[in-house]
Structure formats: C-alpha cells, structure tokens
Amino acid sequence: MTDTNALLQLVPKAEGRQSMRDFKSDQEVRWCPGCGDYAVLAAVQGFMPELGLARENIVFVSGIGCSSRFPYYMNTYGMHSIHGRAPAIATGLATSRRDLSVWVVTGDGDALSIGGNHLIHALRRNVNLKILLFNNRIYGLTKGQYSPTSELGKITKSTPMGSLDAPFNPVSLALGAEASFVARTVDSDRKHLTEVLRQAADHPGTALVEIYQNCNIFNDGAFEVLKDRQQAEEAVIRLEHGQPIRFGTDQTKGVVRDPATGDLKIVPVTPDNEADILVHDAHSTSPTTAFALSRLADPDTLHNTPIGVFRSVDRPVYDTLMADQLDTAVEQHGKGDLAALMTGGDTWTVVDRGAAR
Amino acid sequence: MVSTGASARRAPGAVEVRRLDRVIIRFAGDSGDGMHLTGDRFTSETASFGTDLSTLPNFPAEIRAPAGPLPGVSSFQLPFADHDILTPGDAPNVLGAMTPAALKANIGDLPRGAEIIVNTDEFTKRAMQKVGYDSSPLDDGSLGGYHLHPVPLTTLTVEALKDFDLSRKEAERSKNMFALGLLSWMYHRPTDGTERWLKTKFARKPDIAAANLAAFQAGWNFGETTEDFAVSYEVAPAVFPVGRYRNISGNLALSYGLIAASRQADLPLYLGSYPITPASDILHELSRHKNFGVRTFQAEDEIAGIGAALGAAFGGSLAVTTTSGPGVALKSETIGLAVSLELPLLIVDIQRGGPSTGLPTKTEQADLLQAMYGRNGEAPVPVVAPRTPADCFDAALEAARIALAYRTPVFLLSDGYLANGSEPWRIPDPDELPDLTVQFAQGPNHTLDDGTETFWPYKRDPQTLARPWALPGTPGLEHRIGGIEKQDGTGNISYDPANHDFMVRTRQAKIDGIDVPDIEVDDPDNARTLVLGWGSTYGPITAAVRRLRTAGESIAQAHLRHLNPFPHNLGTVLKAYDKVVVPEMNLGQLATLIRAKYLVDARSYNQVNGMPFKAQQLATALKEAIDD
Numbered sequence: 001m002t003d004t005n006a007l008l009q010l011v012p013k014a015e016g017r018q019s020m021r022d023f024k025s026d027q028e029v030r031w032c033p034g035c036g037d038y039a040v041l042a043a044v045q046g047f048m049p050e051l052g053l054a055r056e057n058i059v060f061v062s063g064i065g066c067s068s069r070f071p072y073y074m075n076t077y078g079m080h081s082i083h084g085r086a087p088a089i090a091t092g093l094a095t096s097r098r099d100l101s102v103w104v105v106t107g108d109g110d111a112l113s114i115g116g117n118h119l120i121h122a123l124r125r126n127v128n129l130k131i132l133l134f135n136n137r138i139y140g141l142t143k144g145q146y147s148p149t150s151e152l153g154k155i156t157k158s159t160p161m162g163s164l165d166a167p168f169n170p171v172s173l174a175l176g177a178e179a180s181f182v183a184r185t186v187d188s189d190r191k192h193l194t195e196v197l198r199q200a201a202d203h204p205g206t207a208l209v210e211i212y213q214n215c216n217i218f219n220d221g222a223f224e225v226l227k228d229r230q231q232a233e234e235a236v237i238r239l240e241h242g243q244p245i246r247f248g249t250d251q252t253k254g255v256v257r258d259p260a261t262g263d264l265k266i267v268p269v270t271p272d273n274e275a276d277i278l279v280h281d282a283h284s285t286s287p288t289t290a291f292a293l294s295r296l297a298d299p300d301t302l303h304n305t306p307i308g309v310f311r312s313v314d315r316p317v318y319d320t321l322m323a324d325q326l327d328t329a330v331e332q333h334g335k336g337d338l339a340a341l342m343t344g345g346d347t348w349t350v351v352d353r354g355a356a357r
Numbered sequence: 358m359v360s361t362g363a364s365a366r367r368a369p370g371a372v373e374v375r376r377l378d379r380v381i382i383r384f385a386g387d388s389g390d391g392m393h394l395t396g397d398r399f400t401s402e403t404a405s406f407g408t409d410l411s412t413l414p415n416f417p418a419e420i421r422a423p424a425g426p427l428p429g430v431s432s433f434q435l436p437f438a439d440h441d442i443l444t445p446g447d448a449p450n451v452l453g454a455m456t457p458a459a460l461k462a463n464i465g466d467l468p469r470g471a472e473i474i475v476n477t478d479e480f481t482k483r484a485m486q487k488v489g490y491d492s493s494p495l496d497d498g499s500l501g502g503y504h505l506h507p508v509p510l511t512t513l514t515v516e517a518l519k520d521f522d523l524s525r526k527e528a529e530r531s532k533n534m535f536a537l538g539l540l541s542w543m544y545h546r547p548t549d550g551t552e553r554w555l556k557t558k559f560a561r562k563p564d565i566a567a568a569n570l571a572a573f574q575a576g577w578n579f580g581e582t583t584e585d586f587a588v589s590y591e592v593a594p595a596v597f598p599v600g601r602y603r604n605i606s607g608n609l610a611l612s613y614g615l616i617a618a619s620r621q622a623d624l625p626l627y628l629g630s631y632p633i634t635p636a637s638d639i640l641h642e643l644s645r646h647k648n649f650g651v652r653t654f655q656a657e658d659e660i661a662g663i664g665a666a667l668g669a670a671f672g673g674s675l676a677v678t679t680t681s682g683p684g685v686a687l688k689s690e691t692i693g694l695a696v697s698l699e700l701p702l703l704i705v706d707i708q709r710g711g712p713s714t715g716l717p718t719k720t721e722q723a724d725l726l727q728a729m730y731g732r733n734g735e736a737p738v739p740v741v742a743p744r745t746p747a748d749c750f751d752a753a754l755e756a757a758r759i760a761l762a763y764r765t766p767v768f769l770l771s772d773g774y775l776a777n778g779s780e781p782w783r784i785p786d787p788d789e790l791p792d793l794t795v796q797f798a799q800g801p802n803h804t805l806d807d808g809t810e811t812f813w814p815y816k817r818d819p820q821t822l823a824r825p826w827a828l829p830g831t832p833g834l835e836h837r838i839g840g841i842e843k844q845d846g847t848g849n850i851s852y853d854p855a856n857h858d859f860m861v862r863t864r865q866a867k868i869d870g871i872d873v874p875d876i877e878v879d880d881p882d883n884a885r886t887l888v889l890g891w892g893s894t895y896g897p898i899t900a901a902v903r904r905l906r907t908a909g910e911s912i913a914q915a916h917l918r919h920l921n922p923f924p925h926n927l928g929t930v931l932k933a934y935d936k937v938v939v940p941e942m943n944l945g946q947l948a949t950l951i952r953a954k955y956l957v958d959a960r961s962y963n964q965v966n967g968m969p970f971k972a973q974q975l976a977t978a979l980k981e982a983i984d985d
Contacts, residue, residue, distance in 0.1 A: 012830075025837065027837075027849065027850075054830075054832070055832075055835060056829065056830055056831055056832045056833070056834070056835055057829065057830050058829075059671075059829050061668070071837050071839075072837050072839070072850065074837075075835055076835055077829040077835050077836065077837070078836075078837035078838070078839075079668075079671060079698070079837070079838055079839060080837065080838070080839025080840065080841065081664075081667075081694060081839065081840060082690050082691065082693075082694050082840055085660060085661070085664045085690075085691065088629075088656065088657075088660065088661035088664030088665050088668070089664045089665065089667055089668035089671075090668055091654070091656075091661070091664070091665050091668060092627065092629055092654065092664065092665030092666055092667060092668025092669040092670075092671075092672070092674075092676070093668035093669060093671055093672045093829075094668075095652065095654060095665070095669075096625065096627050096652055096668075096669040096672050096673075096674045097672040097673070097829065097830070099830060100672070100829050100830065117657055117658060117661070118657065118660075118661055118664070121656075121657035121661065322652060322654075325647055326647045326648075326650060326652070328647075329646075329647035329648035330647075330648045332648070333648045334648065335648060335649075336616070336620075336646060336648045336649030336650070336651075338616065338617055338620050338649075338787045339786070339787050341613065341616065341646070341649075342603075342613055342617075342784050342785065342787075343601070343603065343784055344501060344502070344603050345498060345499070345501055345502075346469060346501065346502040346603060346604070347601050347602060347603045347784065348601070348602050348603075349600070349601050349602070350597045350598070350599055350600055350601075350602060350783075351599060
C-alpha cells in the first residue's frame, strides 16, 4: 500500500552494503539450545541489510523476559529495560527522535500481562514503533508458569490443577486497540517471518507482529500443529492481500461470510461457492473482517490459524502529529523567546533599594 | 524606593509579613446578588473555626464596602486571621466576582497572585462589552498574574437544585451559597455553622433552607471534586534587590525553570507525565510552549510518563516527569532503571498529604525518605528542594545541572504550598543563567590491549564519575544498556560478585561526590540554637526567626536546598550549635537523616495537618527550644 513510507525516509540510509554479520553484536547468545528465539534473531539480523538503514539509527528496546535479551545480540543501539515498559520507553524515544527506527521486542507475559496497558496505548496512538511480540504461551524466564496466552486449564507449576483464566488472542486484542498494522507469523518459517518484517518495517505507525515461538523447555511443541508440514497444510490459513482465503491440502477449504450472522466460516470449496470465497483485504478501513479472521483459530487446537498481515492501514502517526504541532507553534508564535516568556505581561521595577517594611 | 509598573498598584512585599496568617475575601456582584448574606455567613464560619481565631485582636472582621465600585456593584470584604496582623487588611486575597462589572470594579485593588472566582455564566459578550471589555478577560491573558477559578456558578447551582420545586430565578439566588461552599472548601472552613444557620434563618421556609443547604454543599463538593486550591504564600524578603519584578507561582516558576534549563543545555525538553494534583499545572504550562521545542506527552499512566521521559533521555532530550507522591510510588522501578542506566532525568514531585491518596490539595513534606530510599537495591538519587515559589525556577536549573553533569536521575521536591503559592520574582536576564551544555560522546573512548579503539559506555569521567552519553545516531558508538548489573567499563552484563560490589559503591560515590554549594547560616548574634529547615518551611521559619530576633532572642537559621548529597560543611555547621531544631511538615524525616549521618541530637518539630506552619506557632516552639 504505502509505496514509499515517508517516515522511513527520515531515517538515514546505510553507506555501502550491509551484511547479516554487521548486525551481530559481540555478545554470546544465551537462550536455551533449541529455543525459537534463535530463529527470530537470525531472521531479523538477516532482514536488516535489506532494510538498509544506518545501523546507528536503529534502536531495539525490550522489557523483561527471555525474548527481551534480544537487544544485547543486535549490533545497534539498544535498551533492555524493565518488565512491561518497553512500549512506553520506546514511545519517548520515537516521538523525540524521528530519525531513528525503533523496534520493541517483547513476549506474551511482558506485553500482555504486566505491560498490557502500555501496549494498547502505543497501538491506539499509532507511535512509529515496530513491536515484535514473541508468543510462546508460557513464562520462560521465571521457569514455567502459565501466561496470558496459555490455553484454559494449562497445568503449570503455579496452576497444578489447571489455569483458570481464558487466554488473550493478541491479534484480536491489537485490532480492538485500534492497531493500524497487525500480523502473525511463526518462528520456524523464515521466509514468511521475513516477509512480515518487510511489511512491518515499511508501515508508518505502530506495527504489531505476533510471532509464534517455541519454548522447548517449558511449552515444547505448542505450535507443532502449525509447523509439521502435513498438519500445517490443514491448520494454517495464509493470508495474502488481494487473494481468496483458501487453505488445506489442494486448497480445498475456504473462508466465506455467513449471510445469517455476518461472521466468517470455513467451508469446503466447490465450483458453486468458489465465487463467494472471501478475498483478503488488509487495507480495509473497517477492522471488522480482520477481527473476524482473528477469531477463526481454535484456541485449544490452533486449527484454522491465519498467519500473515491481518490489517495494514494508514492513519495519523502520533510522532508526526507531535512534530507538526511544534512546527505550527513556531509558525504561530515565533521561536520561543525565553526573556519574553519570563517577563510575561505584568511587571514592576524596583529602581533603588527595595522597601524594607 | 518603589516605582510602579503599568498599573498603579502597591508593590507587593512592601510589608514584611504580608499574608501569612490571614486571608481577605471580597465578594462582589450586582446589588441584588445577596452579597452581604454570603459574607456574613463566611465571617461566622470563620469565627467558629478553631481556637486560633479567639485570640484575634480585630475579630470579628468588619464588613464594609470598598471605595468606589461601579454603580450597581455591591461588594464587601472580610479579613480573617489568627494571630497578629501586621498590616491593615486593605487588599483582598480573594475576589469572588459574580459579574463582569464586579470584576472590572474590583480588579484594581487586587495584588498579583490573588485568587479570583468568576461566575462564567454572567460573562456573556454583551455583559462584558457593557462594562468595556473588548475581549474576554477570562481568556485574553490579562488576568495572568492571578489565580483564576472560572466557575459556571449559576448553571451549577440551578443544576444542583433541579429536584427542588423552585423557579429558575429562585434557584439562581442560591448561587452565593454555592460560592460560599466553594470558598469554605478552599479555605478549609467548617460547615456545621452555616448549615445550622441556614436551617434557623429559613425555619419558616424549609424549602428555601433545604435549597440553600443543597447549593452550599454542592459548592463544597465542587471544590473537593475539582481539587480546587487556594494557597497564599507569605514572607517577602526584607529588601528587594534592584530589578524588574513579576508575580509568579511555584509551578509556573518551575515550568519556566525547565524551559530555561533546556535552553541553557541546548537540549530539547521532553515531559512525560500523567495528570495528578497538585502537579498538573506544570504539564498544562509546558504544553503551551511548544514553540520552545517542548514536547509534552500525556501518558496512559505514571509509569509510562517516566518511561517515555527515560526513552527521550536515551535519545538526548532534557527529560522530565512531573508527579506527586502516589505517582512517585508508581515510578519507583523506572527511577531505579535510570539509576542503573545512568541517564539524566528530572523527577518533579509536588508533594501532597499522604499516605495513599491522602490529601490531594493539602501540603506536606513527607516524601523526603521516599525520594531518598524508595527503590529496590542501593539506588542513590540526588534530591533538590526549592524554598519559595520563585525559587522553584532556580531549583529546576540546579536539578538539571546535576542530572546532566552526573548523568543521573534527580528529584526536585516541591510541595502543594509552593506550587500554588506565589510571590514577587526578580525576572532574571537569560544571559545570567548558568551554562548547562553537555558534551555527548563522539567517538571511541578506550583502547583495548591489542590497540583497537573502542567505545565503552560505562567508562567514567575521573572527576565526576559520570559515564559518557552516546546518542543513537552516532556512528561507531552502538551499545546496549539495561537494568541488569553491568561490567565496569564495557557495560556488558556481569554477574561477577566483586564487580557488583564495585558498581554499587561507584554509583554511590558518584552521588556523594556531587559538587553542591556549602550551606549558609544566618546568625547575626552568635546564637546557641540553630533552626534547620528544607523546602517550603523556609517562609514560616524565616518569619518566626524575625519575630524572635525582634523580641530580642538569638537564633541561627539555615535552610537546605540539597538533601542528597548534603552540603559538605553541614556536619561542621550542626556541631557548632548546642541545639538544633528541625521543623518539618512530616514526622521528622530530615531529622532522621541528619541524626543518622552526623550523630547530632536534632529536635524535631512536626506538623502534618495538611497546612503550612504558622509563624507564631513556630516562634513559640523555637523560643521553648532556646529556653530549654
């Protein structure tokens, strides 16, 4: 949609060619062997040269959690902050420095539990942030408690009889919070992940990318149904803007609108109904269909899980509006004059020694 | 000699104690507004308010018409006070203006900084033009020197009485009772007397009594709900230095101080804040000055407010967050992160009564220990406290100096009393303001053993122990910082025990080593007793000391601006006196600190009733200490 993201033009470009190696810091990566985070790190480091921004103008900000170690491994500027607050900190940075490309790395606990408030408000404001939400549906760093995306009844150390709270669907939540760009991808699908990153990076405003990420220690195989080649064909719905939403072996299943309820449903594709198959429109002004798509997946089995860009629309970006107000203020009142400000309108002068009493 | 400025008003501060222990209220409206009824009631309320009033030499207050109102404008004023009034009460501190004519007729008598309550319902274009206002004085800035409280008195009163069987005109008549309720809230007057009086006065018209009572209570509730303020500051300096003056409130001075600091540092100002009484005015004020490059971000909560500020600090802004005590509690974790990141950040705490929500509109100094210690781990933060409303300007610059030079969060501890009080301020020449410019890191600062030039984000300045401030966008200085303990120098994550011990001590040493000026002692008579204060108690303490000295007593006075670190001569000063008295609007927080640090047997004198000390009360307490 946005051919040239005007905001991206504010960030200086790299001089000369970059390689993936340029984005690897000298720090030893310390995630558990086999963690899905490695794949995401590699995909991001691999994508950055294509983005071609000056490395010094890229900042990764994270909260607390396994994924939040991410900035240490990127040879850019970075801040590993405190639990849940990365969107707030990144907001201050992005709104004061539009020459920076600011990325937030967070997890399902960090973003949706302790930091839920900051996430929804960043999305609503449409601050120019790229938020990578690593969702492994478990708390890893604190050793295996259930998270706000864990399925109901999850048995963990803190819920030996099963968790009692219904999970968030991060895509639904983001859409409800007025997000202008929402996507979902999977850690192990490098090609898909990179394509989503590409579109997120080009999006002016907040881009939320949910990345299904395997925690092989505390929640191994949580997304296996989406990864196993055979199962995935039946389980995964790949969304592509402008394409009919079809999936399954030989694309035999499709998504149609139920005329009775207005909701979406999955049907076997037949010559009779082929014309009724919903064509994905990520740029639709209304978030209604994107939301309905986000509800297709079965929260327990993850069958019928759409991945790709659910929504990508242009709307005013907070940083731009803020900068515009500063410019307008100067146009209207002239550049600030401290002496005039301090003097105000109502003064008097003590010319000699002041009266003592 | 004093020459007046544009308007021929008596220069403020021409008397030593101007307003400390008294408030003068003038009600003005159309003759039919029942003005005297309102005033009569307020006087009675005041008379029933506390034992202080029973000792007043000139109480009950006279009610008289001020000279020269416009025709048809009726008004009266009343002073109430506790102890000795040093001047006759001719200038009102509060004007209740029911109409534009009433405002016009009375504004000339008001000193700057006075409170004005206007009934906005009557400020129609036509009514204003009729008395010669071409633009609305409520919007055009001409009342900028006053504390304006625009209240739709008629509308609110009619609304409050909608369940009564009254005509609109009848309901409107109760607006004075609404105003009285509001004033009673603002000046914390008791309400029982008024309620009793209304019932008695309208005993034969119970409907009218009930309506007036409802209007009165609605006015009180309006004050409470909108957290409306009225604070008078007192004690002008005995001598005004030559210069140009204006009146300024503490929050306004603090806002200007922040803008001035931004200019002097040549850094854009970034405020991340969440509205909270009594700090919101700083957010409002700074939001008006975007043409100074000021960015104000009203966050979703206190935590996001300071978070955004910290993010902006990382990016090279002069970053500020403003709040009050409950907000500080929420911000604590981020303050700890700022300590660990060693980035400049101002935390402005306009203290109010606590704990918890406490008393939002009342003043207190009980956040000192929270500012000092309210974080996990060893997390020292410098603390600076202004002493008067105008001093909030200088204190803001000083806090910014420390934050920028030492790369640290700094607490600026004001309070509700300073924030909303006002006093004459000698307007500084921008050229005389301190230079706060900083040097950002530009290139490598360390050579590795193999000769490679590199950048170490935690390699410190040997003098200040400050670490380099390397802004994103600077090529070659890419680095990662975070809240996990880091290795000295490189800033890499380190769990090494010896390194942690070293880093904890180094962060403390950096704060302990901050260059702060020596504390000055005012001691003309070689006294044996020292009174030591901090923050807004400066006014009452100074007034009390003057009273004692006038009465022939010897007492020394010193007032702390830097509470962390303390001035390096403080221990010597304290040990030079037989007795040290520390008056505080808390239960002895500064006294605790100096007893611990200097082993001085300091005596606390405390008051935590939400109101500032009264000069006479302090003078009595200090006299007892002298005589002890």
